[in-house]
Amino acid sequence: xxxxxLLKKDFLLLLPKPLYLxxxxxxxxxxxxxxxxxxxxxxxxxxxxxxxxxxxxxxxxFTAMLPISRNDLVNARLVTVLILEIAQLTIAALFAIGGALxxxxxxxxGIDPNPTLFGTALLCLSAFNLIFFPLFYRTGYKSGVPMxxxxxxxxxxxxxxxxxxxxxxxWRDIFDTLNPAxxxxxxxxxxxxxxxxVGLSFLTAHLSRKAFARxxx
Numbered sequence: 613x614x615x616x617x618l619l620k621k622d623f624l625l626l627l628p629k630p631l632y633l634x635x636x637x638x639x640x641x642x643x644x645x646x647x648x649x650x651x652x653x654x655x656x657x658x659x660x661x662x663x664x665x666x667x668x669x670x671x672x673x674f675t676a677m678l679p680i681s682r683n684d685l686v687n688a689r690l691v692t693v694l695i696l697e698i699a700q701l702t703i704a705a706l707f708a709i710g711g712a713l714x715x716x717x718x719x720x721x722g723i724d725p726n727p728t729l730f731g732t733a734l735l736c737l738s739a740f741n742l743i744f745f746p747l748f749y750r751t752g753y754k755s756g757v758p759m760x761x762x763x764x765x766x767x768x769x770x771x772x773x774x775x776x777x778x779x780x781x782x783w784r785d786i787f788d789t790l791n792p793a794x795x796x797x798x799x800x801x802x803x804x805x806x807x808x809x810v811g812l813s814f815l816t817a818h819l820s821r822k823a824f825a826r827x828x829x
Contacts, residue, residue, distance in 0.1 A: 618675075618688035619695075626665055627658075634658045635696070638704030641725045642711035648722050649770050652733035655700035656740060656763060659693050663748065663755040686749060686820045690741070694813060697737050705730055718790045723777060726794075728787040731801025732773045738805075738812040739765040745816050749824035 635658065640651035665671075666689075675685055708725035718724040723732065744762030748755055777783045786797045 615684065615688055615691065618680075618684065619692060621675075622662070622688065622692040626669070626671065627662060628665075631658060631661055634661075635700050635703055638700045638702075639707040641704045641708040641729075642714070644711070644715045645720045648708075648719055648725050648729050649733065649736065652701055652704045652730070653736065653766060655697050655737070656759075656766065658696055658700075659744075660755070660759055662689075662692065662696075663759075667753050667755065682824050683821045686745075686824050687817060690745060690813070690817050690820065693741065693745075697741075701730060701733055701737075704733075712790050716790055718788075723774065723788050724790050726787075726790055727798040728773075728777070728801045731798075731803070731805035732770060734802070734805030734809045735773070736766045736769045738808045739769045741816045742812050742819075746819040746823045749820045750827060752824055752827045 634654055637654040638651055640646050641648055643651075704725075708729070711725050723729045740762040743765040744758045747758035747761060777787050786794050787801070
């Protein structure tokens with residue numbers, strides 16, 4: 613069974629189709645004064661459902677009996693989550709453009725829906741994945757505690773960026789604004805975010821495969 617087949621199983625068989633509507637919550641970036649980072653983090657709820665339904669359907673045990681390696685199982689599930697995360701960020705970014713045009717004065721709650729926000733979201737999701745996946749694959753079926761620690765990692769990274777933007781002199785005027793003149797500087801965050809997202813995804817996969825190799829299903 614190839615990676616493509618495993619992904620097809622996850623997207624077509626694992627989750628009830630209505631749950632994919634959670635991705636549309638990314639549209640909340642267009643809502644004035646809504647905590648913008650939350651609109652990029654609803655995908656974590658969908659990730660929770662992925663692993664919950666997997667456990668209820670004994671998906672890991674069943675798939676492990678097929679002629680595929682445990683590494684393939686980890687890689688496929690991680691790619692499934694990465695696709696969901698990118699989909700949510702894409703939807704959030706599209707609606708953020710509309711929100712910025714409709715409310716150019718910006719957001720009073722959290723970072724404005726600008727490149728800084730989406731670079732930060734990539735960092736937050738990278739941290740979530742890095743913590744959640746290796747912890748989950750220590751057992752292959754217990755997701756509660758890994759989800760909690762992953763969520764704490766997500767929030768901690770955002771809190772760190774929020775503090776830097778607000779406490780370092782001049783940063784707020786550069787990174788927490790919808791002023792088009794600042795988009796060049798703001799693009800630093802997406803650049804760093806993409807590098808971190810790609811690099812930490814490989815590290816997450818490596819650590820998760822090692823953990824799952826020792827798990828007793």
